[in-house]
Amino acid sequence: MNVENTKAQMRKGVLEYCILLILSKNDAYASDIINHLKEARMIVVEGTLYPLLTRLKNAELLSYRWEESTQGPPRKYYELTDKGKSFLQELDTSWSELTSAVGQINQRN
Amino acid sequence: MNVENTKAQMRKGVLEYCILLILSKNDAYASDIINHLKEARMIVVEGTLYPLLTRLKNAELLSYRWEESTQGPPRKYYELTDKGKSFLQELDTSWSELTSAVGQINQRN
DNA sequence: AGATAGTACTTGGCAATACATAGTAGTATT
DNA sequence: AATACTACTATGTATTGCCAAGTACTATCT
Numbered sequence: 001m002n003v004e005n006t007k008a009q010m011r012k013g014v015l016e017y018c019i020l021l022i023l024s025k026n027d028a029y030a031s032d033i034i035n036h037l038k039e040a041r042m043i044v045v046e047g048t049l050y051p052l053l054t055r056l057k058n059a060e061l062l063s064y065r066w067e068e069s070t071q072g073p074p075r076k077y078y079e080l081t082d083k084g085k086s087f088l089q090e091l092d093t094s095w096s097e098l099t100s101a102v103g104q105i106n107q108r109n
Numbered sequence: 110m111n112v113e114n115t116k117a118q119m120r121k122g123v124l125e126y127c128i129l130l131i132l133s134k135n136d137a138y139a140s141d142i143i144n145h146l147k148e149a150r151m152i153v154v155e156g157t158l159y160p161l162l163t164r165l166k167n168a169e170l171l172s173y174r175w176e177e178s179t180q181g182p183p184r185k186y187y188e189l190t191d192k193g194k195s196f197l198q199e200l201d202t203s204w205s206e207l208t209s210a211v212g213q214i215n216q217r218n
Numbered sequence: 219a220g221a222t223a224g225t226a227c228t229t230g231g232c233a234a235t236a237c238a239t240a241g242t243a244g245t246a247t248t
Numbered sequence: 249a250a251t252a253c254t255a256c257t258a259t260g261t262a263t264t265g266c267c268a269a270g271t272a273c274t275a276t277c278t
Binding site: 117118120121122124125153154156157160161164178179180181182183 | 234235236237238239240243244245246
């Protein structure tokens with residue numbers, strides 16, 4: 001039990017939520033997503049992100065298309081499916097409930 | 110991938126934080142803790158709580174004493190250790206950073 | 219044309235926790 | 249003594265973030 005470990009535990013489920021949030025605003029490929037997360041100070045590397053994107057795609061929450069790049073190989077651009085959009089709404093609710101619960105516990109005296 | 114499952118994932122790490130928060134205010138035994146969590150709409154059953162209390166005790170974040178009850182068997186009253194108190198401060202920071210990151214991602218347009 | 223660097227993506231295994239479920243044991247009541 | 253209530257224990261499962269190494273495509277340089 002150390003704080004780095006618990007930080008990783010706290011990200012479970014939340015990372016998926018963040019990715020769906022990011023993709024609800026614009027389509028993006030992996031490097032875009034990593035940068036958005038980094039701007040919000042949520043540091044994620046490719047080895048974490050790609051498996052999660054694959055899982056979300058397999059669960060039909062995301063789809064992707066290939067797009068050429070002028071700077072290297074083609075890129076997978078991800079977007080939310082309709083199923084992904086409604087799932088995101090449910091996650092939004094879950095996250096609100098969780099943060100509300102923690103807030104309530106935190107301020108009780 | 111269903112929302113109940115992701116809710117459970119989101120609780121990973123957070124439940125520990127909540128328990129330490131509750132115990133930072135008053136000593137409590139398991140049933141007290143379950144009730145505090147329930148008031149904050151975080152429903153937890155004994156089969157989840159006891160193993161976690163044991164883990165926290167084994168990590169020296171908590172200690173306990175037995176106390177007689179007039180209503181049944183004796184009860185284990187838990188309290189934070191000094192180590193638990195400083196760990197809680199670190200978790201506080203982690204939680205703030207996580208919720209801030211999610212907030213930032215959520216409001217970006 | 220071949221070598222190198224940069225970019226994008228894949229894969230498999232590990233660690234850790236919430237949860238479920240079944241169980242044991244002490245105490246109070248009938 | 250039997251039953252109900254209360255408190256706690258134990259074990260295995262499911263799931264996800266993480267790690268690290270890898271493959272492959274493209275651009276650039278020699």
